[in-house]
Amino acid sequence: MNFNSYRVQLILRLLLLALSIYGLSWVGFNPDYRGTFVGLALFVVLQIGLLVHFHERTNRLFLRFLNSIKYDDFTEQFHISGEGKTLRGLSLQLNEVMEKFRHVRAEKEAHLQYFEVIVQHIGIGIMTFRPEGKILLLNNAAKKLLKVGQLREVQELAAVSPELALGLQQLENGEKVLVPVRQGTEQANLSVHVIELSLLGERIRLASLQNIQTELEEKEMEAWHNLIKVLTHEIMNSVTPIASLSSSAYEEVSSYTDTEAEEVTLLREELADIGQCLQTISRRSDGLIHFVNDFRNLTTIAVPQLSHFNVTELLQEIKVLLRGQLAAKNVKLQLEAPKESLILSADRAMIEQVLINLIKNAMEAVQEQPEGKVVVRAYHDERSRISIEVADNGHGMTTEAMAKIFIPFFTTKKSGSGIGLSLSRQIMRLHKGTISVQSELGKGTTFVLRF
Template structure:
């Protein structure tokens, strides 16, 4: 039992070494005892080496344990070598720690395999790569969209689409882009969305690639259906009364022809006036239908913006001067505010003024029945440093149902409106890569927001 105790072995070895050294010096350097001195010296050396080896054996096992963790080699098992109860406990703890690490690694591998299976089976293409362009992961959907069985470097995709490579490398994080990829003899529209990640101190980029052809076709079909519905409604509204009135006049003329079979027909003044009024009404409605068609043509022919950098405050002051007489006549408080005064925007000034004039005029109409009329035109920068222009009024407001359709071509809430202005304004903002939105509450007012 004694030599199974590590502490006891150390004490015994040290005492034996001390006793041997004492004997060595006790003998002294007597010439007659040279052999004995050599023997005792060798014994001291042997005991010292044995003590060092005994101590290093424990250290080596600790180093072996740490290397096991360092290199993820969890096949090692530490067994007792009769070094005492404390070492038995130590080796047991070693084995428990190794088992814990082994379980964690198994769980991690299982989780990794699970997520890899999920990523490989989803319908959206997933592509991850380092900033250097080295590809880390590409799922089956991405391989199908890009038509590449494997990929090591993003640059290798230049053979597929140079534009795709540029978007993958330069697309700002959190933003999306749409482009077309060759797919057989066709070109398929895809949407890219990029996210930048940092993993263990190294930068990665994750890009999702989604085929949006079906979505675009659905949206296109929906747009065509809405357009056909609006066109049909507007044309029928004009053609139906024209046809009815023309039929009525034709019936009257036929009655006169049958009642007076001679070469001359006599009409009373009142009857002639009625027929003339009917023909004038037909002409007026026909002209309205022509104007409607011309409005539709103008909606489809928005010019390409000629962008230039200009002062927003100067433009707003000119608009304020333009509407000065009209707002004064309507007793409207017209507030113009630009912050900062040096705010500029890169846009086609004429087209932007056209949008703002349309919105201000709509606001003036919305204020017609209000007792205290306020119209505000302001410009500022939002939290993303984007230029924002807003046209606000405290008029009658717009219902939620109307807000959903207000930008549709030919949709209008005004009895005399053409329904072209807001649709044209939204199209102009889209050509500027911007947006036009509306927020409104009934009886409280409306705000149109232009964001560049």
């Protein structure tokens, strides 16, 4: 007989309890067997307690199982030996269930870690927060875009951009907004898209942040290029015949005024006046054609021919090149570059053209200053990009002028075509770089090239 069987043990315990009760009833309350009666009574109570304890073993097993689930402790193991086939089967099944829970939790944690890695490495800024403003998630792209560390509240973004902090909380589900953000010398336009989710009955707001400054500049330059092409085409079509006809007419009138024929003697003065007018029209038409051709340069920049060169050497050559102009205008040019080599991969001639243009603009900006000074710095920025600054101590610009400074034809100078900075920005874009400006009235202007 298998005495480890749950049923056998239960039957034996019940038989022993029945025999004990029978013996207790047989002894009765005979004074001669009082000690035996008390002993049998205690033995019966003990057996009842042991029987209840034995019977509740299954309940205790289930309680351990339920507590493990309640407190997410799936390390619990159920080992029952010597309790019979039924309890051993129950123990085995509970262990299998616990193993399943462990597998599900491990799979869930793996998926969670997988999605966290994706969210942290995605190029678009992602932020999740509660409607009251508590931030739940801020991925690396968002931190890099906003140049912030770990934030707890949306309101803390007011230090970066009040419009951004306000927009994140006021945007309705599915709405988008474009928020301008200036960080130092760099201008960014953030496309902010907010949607609402329900997570276990709790409202969660998810915002995506994307810098579309590059795309906006590309569209802006494309629009200007198309406009310039149309305008120059129409102007050239109209002016070229006028220049040609006026030139021909002037030659013809000149042939009459030069002759000594009697019939044109009286008209010589009138014809001379007409010839002078035609000559003026021809000269101004040629000037206008030359002017239009200059603007055509905005749409005909060649593809950069990349090469490796030393930035410090380039700056020193530019200083030598502009030495005469600097001395004539009594402007001091100061170069600040590291001793170690800054090797840049770019079109050397194009970058030289951009730097000369910026330095000349700076020279004009400080011309009225008693001690005009232009400082050119070359360095690695916080992202290890080669950066070149051209700073002056001139009068500076207004915020409105800074916003328009790169628009073709716009200029703050008394004389100028307004295409120099537009060309510079286009050249930098062809090099996958940026050009930005930071200025304040009375404190000068700084242009920054980042490669």
